[in-house]
Amino acid sequence: MSCLEEIEKTFERIEESDLNTFITLNKEGAIEQAEMIDREGDGEGRLRGVPVAIKDAITTKGIVTTCASHILEDYIPPYNAHVIECLLSEGAIIVGKTNMDEFSMGTSTETSYFGPTLNPHDRTRVPGGSSGGSAAAVAAGEVPLALGSDTGGSIRCPASFCGVVGLKTTYGLVSRYGLIAYANSLEQIGPIARTVPGVARLLDVISKPDARDSTQLGSEGGYLDNLTPTIEGLRIGVPAEFFGEGVDPAVSKAVWDMIHTAEAEGAAYTEISMPSVEYSLAAYYIIAMSEASSNLARFDGMRYGLRLEDTGNWHDTFSMIRAEGFGEEVKRRILLGTYALSAGYYGKYYLKALKVRRMIKEEFDRALKDFDLLFSPTMPFTAFKLGEKVNDPLSLYLADINTVAVNLAGLPSISIPAGYSEGLPIGLQIIGRYFEEQRIMNAAYALLGDVEDE
C-alpha cells in the first residue's frame, strides 16, 4: 500500500468516527506529505509515513492551534514546537490536532470549547483528560501514535481510561518549546500508543536536545533499540497510600494481579508507606493554579486570539475579552491562582505548597533508593459518565490523587492497560527514577508483551 493510500484510509477512519477526537484536521498538508514520500520512494526517517496525532496544546506552524479554547479559536502559529520539528524531520505525518480540556485544565476532556470527546469503550463515558482526544484516537485505531502533555496526569489518565499506553517523561527530558504553557514547572510532552514499542519509538524522536528550553536536558534516544522485556530481579515498591479508600476494589484487584504477575516473573515486591502523598493533591493544585494565573496573563487578544472592539480603556477591554474567551474551569483556576499568590495568602498557600513539594520529592527519593520501580493504580476508578463530575470541580480534582505526586517530584511514569472492569479499561502506573524511562518501559513491555502489532 502506498503512503498516500494509507493516509487516505486514516482520514476515512477519522471522518467516520463519532468520538470527536480531533479539533482540526491537517488533511491537505498530510496528503501533500504522503505524496512526496511516495514520489521519493525509499528514504530516511524513523517515522517515515507514520500518521501522528498532536494534542492541540502543541504549536504547529500553519495549522490552527486552539488549546480547546474560544480565545485561541482561530490562532495560526507562525512556528513549530520542537517536538513537531523532530517529527517532521523523521518523516512523520501530522494528521491533525486532538481535542483536550481547555488549556489542559481537566480530567475528562469535557471543558473543551469544542465539546467533549467520547470514550471508545463506552460512548456515554469520558475518555479521561486532559489529553483525551489523543488517547481516544489511539484507542479507537484512528492513528497508531499521538502526542499528549502531562501536567498532573493528563497523559496517564486518558491512557488508563482508554486502555492504551501513555508515558509521562522525567521533567526535562522533552523540550517544552512550543507547548502552550499551563504550569511550566510541572508539565512534559509525552507519547501515547497502543504498545510499549510504539511509545519507545515516539520517545526516541521527540527527546532530542533543544537549546530553546533551558530546563531540558534531552537524551540520545535508543529507547526502542534497547527495549527488552525485563522484570526479573527488580525490586518493586507498592505504596499503600495509592490504594486509599477512594480506589475502586476492582481497580485495586487488577493492579495487584499485575504485581503478582511481576512476582511470578522474578520481581520482588514490598508494601511501603509514603505518608506525604496525602498532601500532594492540595500542593499540586495550588502550584498549578498559581503558575496558570501568571501564564495565562498573556492572552489578551492583542497579538493573537479573540479580539473585541475596544470597550473602554486597556483594562476594561482585556477583562471583557478574557471573560468571553475563557471557559469556566480556566477562570476558576486563574482566580484561585491569583488568590494563592496574593499578599497575605502567599505564605499559607503557595509557599507552603512548595515546601510540601520538597517533602514529597524527598519521600520519592528515599523510596526509589530501596526500590527500582513503584506500582500503583493510575486512576482510582475506571472512566466515569459524561456530565457525572463536571459540575463538581473538587470531586473532579480528587480523581487526580494518584497521578499528581509524580509531577510534583518530576519523575517519569507510565500507564499501561491492566485488564477491565465491566468492559472499561483499568490502568497500572509504573513510576521510576529520574531519566530511567528505559527501565520503566522494559518492565511495562515484560508485563504487556506485544498486545497488538502496529
Added chain:
Amino acid sequence: MISDEDVKHLGWLSRVELEKEDSEKFARELDRILDYFTILDAVESDLSPLHHVLELSNVFRDDVVADSLTAEEALSNAKLQENGYFRAPRIL
C-alpha cells in the same frame, strides 16, 4: 469565607470581568476548594521551598544572532493593527 466581593476583586486583579451571578457561584466553589487546601495547615515543615525539580540555575546560551519571526509573521494573528504595529486599547 470568601465573599462574592472578594471574587469580584480577584476578577479585577486577573482581568476577567465577572457578572454578579458568576462571582456568587465562584465564591461558593472557591470556598470549598480553599477549605480542602487547609489540609496543608497540618504540615509542619522547615524544608526550603522546591520551585523546580532540576534546580538548575543560570542556563546560558551563546550570544549569537539567530533568526526570529519577521514583523509580518509576528503580526499575522493580530486582528487590529496599524502601520506595522499591534493596536492596543487606550491606557486611560
